[in-house]
Amino acid sequence: MNILILGSGGREHSLAWAIKQNPKCDRLICAPGNAGMDEIADCADIDILNGGAVVEFCAENAIDYVVIGPEAPLAAGMADRLRAAGVKCFGPSREAARLEASKTFTKQVCDAANVPTAGWARFGDAASAAAHIREQGAPIVVKADGLAAGKGVVVAMTEAEALAAIDDMFAGAYGEAGAEVVIEEFMQGEEASLFVLANGEHCMAIGSAQDHKRVGEGDTGPNTGGMGAYSPAPVLTPEIEARVMAEIVRPTLAAMARRGTPYQGVLYAGLMILDGRARLVEYNVRFGDPECQVLCMRLGAQVLDLLLACSDDRLHETRAAFADDHAITVVMAARGYPGTYRKGSAIRGLDDLPSSSHQEVFHAGTTLSDGQVLATGGRVLNVTTRAASLREARDLAYGMVDAIDWPDGFCRRDIGWRAL
Ligand code: AMP
Ligand code: GLY
Numbered sequence: 001m002n003i004l005i006l007g008s009g010g011r012e013h014s015l016a017w018a019i020k021q022n023p024k025c026d027r028l029i030c031a032p033g034n035a036g037m038d039e040i041a042d043c044a045d046i047d048i049l050n051g052g053a054v055v056e057f058c059a060e061n062a063i064d065y066v067v068i069g070p071e072a073p074l075a076a077g078m079a080d081r082l083r084a085a086g087v088k089c090f091g092p093s094r095e096a097a098r099l100e101a102s103k104t105f106t107k108q109v110c111d112a113a114n115v116p117t118a119g120w121a122r123f124g125d126a127a128s129a130a131a132h133i134r135e136q137g138a139p140i141v142v143k144a145d146g147l148a149a150g151k152g153v154v155v156a157m158t159e160a161e162a163l164a165a166i167d168d169m170f171a172g173a174y175g176e177a178g179a180e181v182v183i184e185e186f187m188q189g190e191e192a193s194l195f196v197l198a199n200g201e202h203c204m205a206i207g208s209a210q211d212h213k214r215v216g217e218g219d220t221g222p223n224t225g226g227m228g229a230y231s232p233a234p235v236l237t238p239e240i241e242a243r244v245m246a247e248i249v250r251p252t253l254a255a256m257a258r259r260g261t262p263y264q265g266v267l268y269a270g271l272m273i274l275d276g277r278a279r280l281v282e283y284n285v286r287f288g289d290p291e292c293q294v295l296c297m298r299l300g301a302q303v304l305d306l307l308l309a310c311s312d313d314r315l316h317e318t319r320a321a322f323a324d325d326h327a328i329t330v331v332m333a334a335r336g337y338p339g340t341y342r343k344g345s346a347i348r349g350l351d352d353l354p355s356s357s358h359q360e361v362f363h364a365g366t367t368l369s370d371g372q373v374l375a376t377g378g379r380v381l382n383v384t385t386r387a388a389s390l391r392e393a394r395d396l397a398y399g400m401v402d403a404i405d406w407p408d409g410f411c412r413r414d415i416g417w418r419a420l
Contacts, residue, residue, distance in 0.1 A: 090310065207322070
């Protein structure tokens with residue numbers, strides 16, 4: 001079949017890498033793609049937020065299946081557009097994507113489904129939000145309601161911080177996303193994520209992961225999109241995972257189906273685990289980045305079969321084969337990220353690195369120029385490995401990192417510390 005992947009991050013490169021290994025895949029096209037995807041697929045320069053352009057591209061290129069990577073096209077209704085045009089695709093409808101696009105919506109669904117999560121309240125003006133914060137005290141969590149590229153959340157340890165966040169949000173720091181804010185109870189515990197394929201009420205967990213959101217070693221410094229991840233997450237034991245499915249995921253899927261907006265795609269449940277109990281932090285309606293990289297490394301070619309089983313509503317008759325192994329990904333970012341950084345620096349040494357079912361460098365912000373790989377983004381490379389133990393996988397990954405010649409790049413040296 002001819003497959004189109006929308007997106008250009010490490011997430012989409014790892015999906016392309018796994019899908020390409022499956023004999024069902026004839027032609028693979030990535031839009032817009034990056035230097036790494038360009039090596040294993042054709043890259044097409046289409047606007048992935050433009051439903052008309054994507055539908056037209058699918059017709060012209062006899063595309064049989066579209067995998068939608070990022071949240072923005074999903075929240076804009078790309079899956080609806082494709083399905084209406086008769087193109088099979090992987091990803092939730094615009095209505096179902098509200099589980100990520102609106103924090104208020106998610107909280108309402110959770111309440112309707114009795115899902116354990118932080119207590120919350122919603123505010124449309126600064127004065128009542130501030131009064132609520134003074135009443136509740138700190139620590140407390142302030143969130144812009146809408147999509148803010150992962151930046152609209154302030155975990156305030158003091159009342160002053162929380163009040164400053166309210167001022168920022170209502171002053172328009174996050175644009176439309178901050179027109180309403182959700183204020184949540186602060187939850188303590190260890191975070192982990194569970195990834196579930198879902199179609200209506202049929203669902204299947206395909207792995208857990210933990211990421212490192214802070215830029216600095218020891219989980220310090222400003223938040224980023226994620227500086228590394230590993231799978232499985234030891235804190236998410238089989239017992240806790242079973243409870244997450246029974247108490248959080250299945251009731252949510254049932255509530256979504258009941259309200260006439262069934263969920264279809266991957267549901268990313270961000271969890272807070274304390275004393276053997278998990279509560280929901282948030283949902284995302286896509287694979288995590290960089291969590292997808294470690295899941296794809298562990299699942300390999302079967303990723304395509306699993307995504308197709310999800311889209312075709314065959315999850316109940318499908319099994320995922322999990323090796324008893326560990327995967328890790330170390331993100332290499334441009335010096336300065338998540339603040340300002342330089343674009344266009346050259347990366348050398350990638351061609352000499354081994355590439356196998358156990359080790360691969362997934363690209364994010366890269367481009368090819370005269371045969372040379374150049375950095376074009378904040379997060380640039382994802383050095384990803386798999387081994388019998390997390391320690392072995394980590395050593396393998398840092399060995400590869402050390403062989404990459406990129407003076408303008410940096411990475412955290414402690415990915416996986418919590419699990420090790
Ligand atoms: P979100 O975008 O909702 O996932 O929030 C980003 C990060 O903020 C999460 O990964 C958590 O680390 C933290 N966070 C969000 N909500 C809470 C909460 N209610 N209690 C504690 N930490 C939270
Ligand atoms: N790594 C966190 C996310 O993809 O949202």
